[in-house]
Amino acid sequence: MRTKIFLSLSAAIAALLGQGCCDRCARTEGRAEAAVTSEPSVARALLDRSHVTPGGSAELGVMIALASGWHTYADPPGDSGMAPILTLQLPTGITAGAKRLPPFRVFKDDAGTTHGYENHLLIRVPLTVDPDAESDDIMDIGITLDYLICKESCVPRSMESTLRIPIRRDPAPVTRQWRYALEQGGWHDSQDLQQREGEKL
Amino acid sequence: MKNAIRTVMTLALTLAWTANGAPEPRIGEPAPAFTASDSAGKTHSLADYAGKLVVLESINHECPFVKKHYSTGNMQKLQAQYAEKGVVWFSVASSAPGKPGHYTAELWQQKITETASKAAAVLLDTDGKVGRAYGAKTTPHMFVIGKDGTLLYRGAIDSDSSVDPKKVAGARNYVAAALDAALQDKPVETAETKPYGCSVKY
Numbered sequence: 001m002r003t004k005i006f007l008s009l010s011a012a013i014a015a016l017l018g019q020g021c022c023d024r025c026a027r028t029e030g031r032a033e034a035a036v037t038s039e040p041s042v043a044r045a046l047l048d049r050s051h052v053t054p055g056g057s058a059e060l061g062v063m064i065a066l067a068s069g070w071h072t073y074a075d076p077p078g079d080s081g082m083a084p085i086l087t088l089q090l091p092t093g094i095t096a097g098a099k100r101l102p103p104f105r106v107f108k109d110d111a112g113t114t115h116g117y118e119n120h121l122l123i124r125v126p127l128t129v130d131p132d133a134e135s136d137d138i139m140d141i142g143i144t145l146d147y148l149i150c151k152e153s154c155v156p157r158s159m160e161s162t163l164r165i166p167i168r169r170d171p172a173p174v175t176r177q178w179r180y181a182l183e184q185g186g187w188h189d190s191q192d193l194q195q196r197e198g199e200k201l
Numbered sequence: 202m203k204n205a206i207r208t209v210m211t212l213a214l215t216l217a218w219t220a221n222g223a224p225e226p227r228i229g230e231p232a233p234a235f236t237a238s239d240s241a242g243k244t245h246s247l248a249d250y251a252g253k254l255v256v257l258e259s260i261n262h263e264c265p266f267v268k269k270h271y272s273t274g275n276m277q278k279l280q281a282q283y284a285e286k287g288v289v290w291f292s293v294a295s296s297a298p299g300k301p302g303h304y305t306a307e308l309w310q311q312k313i314t315e316t317a318s319k320a321a322a323v324l325l326d327t328d329g330k331v332g333r334a335y336g337a338k339t340t341p342h343m344f345v346i347g348k349d350g351t352l353l354y355r356g357a358i359d360s361d362s363s364v365d366p367k368k369v370a371g372a373r374n375y376v377a378a379a380l381d382a383a384l385q386d387k388p389v390e391t392a393e394t395k396p397y398g399c400s401v402k403y
Binding site: 079080081082085109110111112114146148150152153154155156 | 263264265266300301302329333337338339362363364365396397398399400401402403
């Protein structure tokens with residue numbers, strides 16, 4: 001029951017914050033999530049730019065937002081817990097690289113040491129677009145994320161979503177929404193963000 | 202140089218400690234002795250079961266990894282299958298009072314009925330002594346003790362570390378493999394694996 005509620009909620013949130021969301025509303029995403037759900041976690045998918053170009057590259061992200069006191073796990077998770085399992089259904093013309101997780105926090109208790117995240121976690125996956133991909137087409141990436149969150153007890157969570165990716169001839173810069181997601185999702189010290197901060201967005 | 206590396210590796214192995222400061226039990230060495238009461242009020246000591254194969258299964262019904270094995274009937278099936286072959290199976294409940302998965306003896310008796318557990322007993326390890334002595338990190342975390350009292354297997358129940366009940370059937374069960382080998386007096390091929398699950402709520 002809880003899972004069903006969560007799925008419909010996350011679908012609604014994905015619809016609210018997904019494609020076509022302007023940079024301004026992206027800035028309020030954290031508050032929007034907090035406002036519409038009392039769930040311990042919400043996950044949603046996003047792309048680092050408005051569209052991709054044939055032969056170009058981009059990044060797909062999955063942001064997990066966790067309520068206070070909850071944490072989720074790194075890959076590998078340490079002595080207990082579970083690394084997020086991300087499954088992508090890729091259309092012909094897009095290939096994906098290995099998923100990346102940001103630097104983790106170390107949690108220690110009597111049972112051992114685990115590695116994980118609190119508040120927000122942005123999982124990143126590099127995408128490459130085939131040079132022969134047709135402009136003006138739209139490609140759908142199916143995304144399934146299974147992850148475990150724990151406070152005192154642990155609860156498995158699942159997200160299913162489709163990311164619609166337009167293909168255009170003109171290159172698109174990374175969005176402010178993506179930069180914000182990097183900062184929020186644990187990548188604030190990463191070189192990617194430092195470089196991107198130097199770019200004129 | 203080789204000797205130096207060997208010394209460092211030996212030291213690293215020696216320095217694996219359990220949460221209570223005792224060294225973790227090693228495969229082929231005597232399993233830590235314990236005495237604990239079960240949910241029916243009976244006391245069990247490991248020494249009582251000399252000459253029998255003993256399984257210890259760290260348990261917490263609030264944990265999704267444990268639920269995976271009980272909702273599919275996988276754990277109960279293993280318990281029943283090996284009880285028939287004379288194996289003594291203890292579920293070890295190490296959740297401390299106030300922590301998830303800590304139940305009174307009465308509630309444990311109910312849980313045993315509800316889940317149709319076929320374990321010989323659920324040991325109420327509320328002070329975590331048994332779990333800590335074995336270095337139990339997760340629920341489930343499995344230990345197989347030989348007829349001579351040495352540790353034959355420690356680690357995961359199987360090869361699928363997800364919470365997905367659909368994957369239980371296709372997973373390689375390490376405990377069944379260890380028990381099958383031990384029942385035929387053969388060495389256990391995979392004697393140690395990385396356990397998976399929720400942390401034990403000591």
